Amino acid sequence: MNRLQIVVAPTVAIVASALAPICGAQVALVGRSFADVNQYAQQRSVKIYGAGGLRQLEAYQSGVLVSADGHVATMASVVLDQDWVIVHLSDSRRLRGEVVGVDPLLDIAVVKLDGEDAEFPYYDLQHQSMPYESMQLLAFCNLYNVATGDEPVSVLHGVLTAVAPLEARRGSFSTRYRDEVYIVDASINNPGAAGGIVVDLSGQPIGMIGKEVRSQLSGAWLNYALPWDRVAEGVDRIISGRLGASIDSTTDLPERSATFASLGIRLVPNVVPRTPPYIDSVLPDSPAETAMLEPDDLVIAVGDMRTGTHNDVEQALLRTPIDEPVRITLLRGNRLVDVELMPIVEGSQ
Amino acid sequence: MINVAGKHVLWLAFMWVPSVAWIGVRAQTLEQLQQQAIREAVDRVSPAVVQLQIIGGADRVENVDLASGPATGLILSGDGYVVTSRYRFDPAPASVVAILADGRQFASAIVAHDYSRKLVLLKLEGATDLPAIEIAPDDSIRVGNWAIAVGRTYRADRPNVSVGVVSATDRIFGRALQTDAAVSPANYGGPMVDIQGRVMGVLSPMSPSSESTIAGVDWYDSGIGFAVPLAGWQSAFERLRNGKDLERGYLGVGLADGVPRETTPTVKSVLPAGPVAQAGLEPGDLIVAINENAIATQNDLKFAVTPHYAGDTIQVAYERGEERHTVDVTLTTVAKLQEAAEAATKQQTEASSND
Known part of the structure; x- marks a missing residue:
């Protein structure tokens, strides 16, 4: 597909879906049959293979292309717990993908395909939709990895059940997102489905399939998608670098590095691999207390360095001079909070 | 429209x-x-x-x-x-x-x-x-x-x-x-x-x-x-x-052994003082219709009776030898069936201990 088609296809679809309520017949005339929609969605759907396999955690999930340059949006998960993943495209290509970043607010991740000068078909992140209960939907994902080899991902049909806050039962999965999601009645709460896409009958994006969680209200497994505009926000935060880049281990270390003690924070003990960097306590009369840090704040970036684990924070502090203000980005409940702390150098006061 | x-x-x-x-x-x-x-x-x-x-x-x-x-x-x-x-x-x-x-x-x-x-x-x-x-x-x-x-x-x-x-x-x-x-x-x-x-x-x-x-x-x-x-x-x-309150209705009848979908609803036992016993059915009777709908198997009987509530009166047609009889049977609850069964067992035990 050339660039013209890439631009035209979403435009036609947007016009078509806008016209749909007024003049249904025209939609058929612009040729959005199911076969067209399926092809359109399959070209933008990918299968991601990465880490996992231990403790019955699957090593595969779904994703969708969101830029011509090869950015793939997906859900953050253990599958992405390595430097690169293998991404299968609908045209049989298998490309390496680098994990660009993770948005801890939405648990969305972006993977950048290693495609040199390739141009990829993609879903328009700017697409707006107005879903309503009973609206018919299609979901594209690789649930249970049934699409093996070069097979296209599975298509499921359903309706929008409700637009409601995600009230997931705690302990099932660590999702902090509590805003509205699209609950659907298709069985998309299955291994491998996360990161797939839910589209309307004209093929335009409605949302991204979320992780497996149980509803706090009904106790049942919840089939849901994160609204597409939220996905777009998350992808934007990641690509723009607001959440920090990965730590460059080749940089020179400063003469004296900032420490937990110099900031006045203690993290939750680093007892398991990939312990999330939650603040356990804030020392009295410390820079952290002055900046009103709180226990349970999650440290997601130090300076420009992304911190997904306790170890990452240690590494980031090692690369942060003690005699300069330290900018820290925290996730507090549903909000991102930026603070600046001036470390106290021992013996200086 | x-x-x-x-x-x-x-x-x-x-x-x-x-x-x-x-x-x-x-x-x-x-x-x-x-x-x-x-x-x-x-x-x-x-x-x-x-x-x-x-x-x-x-x-x-x-x-x-x-x-x-x-x-x-x-x-x-x-x-x-x-x-x-x-x-x-x-x-x-x-x-x-x-x-x-x-x-x-x-x-x-x-x-x-x-x-x-x-x-x-x-x-x-x-x-x-x-x-x-x-x-x-x-x-x-x-x-x-x-x-x-x-x-x-x-x-x-x-x-x-x-x-x-x-x-x-x-x-x-x-x-x-x-x-x-x-x-x-x-x-x-x-x-x-x-x-x-x-x-x-x-x-x-x-x-x-x-x-x-x-x-x-x-x-x-x-x-x-x-x-x-x-x-x-x-x-x-x-x-x-x-x-x-409404409960599922029961006949108080035991049927002949066999696969329910293949076996005729022949009465094997009746619960003493239970609904069918009170209506006069006896072991050996063959139930042939409920509310004038013909039934052939034990499954048919279950389908015909289960939708009714305890207290409902249904018409049961049965054959005893060459004769066909039709009686009204008032269904009862599972709790009352159990009570009746326990009373019957107790009576039997007392009778046998008196022997």
Whole structure:
């Protein structure tokens, strides 16, 4: 597909879906049959293979292309717990993908395909939709990895059940997102489905399939998608670098590095691999207390360095001079909070 | 109206079959009409679908975690009678508050239980002018028809919807409709409506192998859902409204050994003082009809009797040798059957110890 088609296809679809309520017949005339929609969605759907396999955690999930340059949006998960993943495209290509970043607010991740000068078909992140209960939907994902080899991902049909806050039962999965999601009645709460896409009958994006969680209200497994505009926000935060880049281990270390003690924070003990960097306590009369840090704040970036684990924070502090203000980005409940702390150098006061 | 429009489009399309373009138009147009019809069906029933805030009750029954959020109920009458599933009512919660789509809130009281169909009737205190529903006539419900399941669990102001078809009628021994629409704690107690928004039944967990309140809950994501049909349930509603609990009715008869679907309903034993014993049936009698509907197997008998409640009187025709007899039998509850069986055993023990 050339660039013209890439631009035209979403435009036609947007016009078509806008016209749909007024003049249904025209939609058929612009040729959005199911076969067209399926092809359109399959070209933008990918299968991601990465880490996992231990403790019955699957090593595969779904994703969708969101830029011509090869950015793939997906859900953050253990599958992405390595430097690169293998991404299968609908045209049989298998490309390496680098994990660009993770948005801890939405648990969305972006993977950048290693495609040199390739141009990829993609879903328009700017697409707006107005879903309503009973609206018919299609979901594209690789649930249970049934699409093996070069097979296209599975298509499921359903309706929008409700637009409601995600009230997931705690302990099932660590999702902090509590805003509205699209609950659907298709069985998309299955291994491998996360990161797939839910589209309307004209093929335009409605949302991204979320992780497996149980509803706090009904106790049942919840089939849901994160609204597409939220996905777009998350992808934007990641690509723009607001959440920090990965730590460059080749940089020179400063003469004296900032420490937990110099900031006045203690993290939750680093007892398991990939312990999330939650603040356990804030020392009295410390820079952290002055900046009103709180226990349970999650440290997601130090300076420009992304911190997904306790170890990452240690590494980031090692690369942060003690005699300069330290900018820290925290996730507090549903909000991102930026603070600046001036470390106290021992013996200086 | 939608249906009529749909038929016209279909008719037009057939008239123009040679034109490929027309087939495309027909497909899209029908799809959109269908979507519009589903949406209107939901809008039509939605005002009568209420959210039930459940205060107290159980977290766990028979090792199954129950939902903890709000349940759904369906308004049956303008003066405040609401039916819901018994799923969250065993044991009964301390209090139930109903929230209507328009925001009105009412305290409610349990009026009576239908243990056979796993429903409970509530009365909203002081409610008047509540929205009405239309019940789909029995003969309009066909396998393959649209089935739209509506609940009000996730939000009080909006319904939650899942869509499928009627998968079967007369399931659970004549007490339930089956659907592939997603039926779960998020819509138990809500209505299953047809494409015109008419109520076919009340969604409830069901199982052919157990009468337990929560039996069938584990099928919530399996493509198997059930709804208790409301057509024909009017007399039960009247009895419940008068505060009378309803239970499944039993004959008090033991049948000959064999595979139920292949074996004739020949009486092997009758429970002393039980319903059929009082009507004069004896071991060796062959039951041949219930309410003038012929039956051939033990399965037929179960299907014919199970939909009736304890206290209902049914007509039983049986053959004894060459003679055919017809008697009225008043069904009883499983508890009374057990009492009678225990009394009979006790009597037998006393008799044998006196020997």
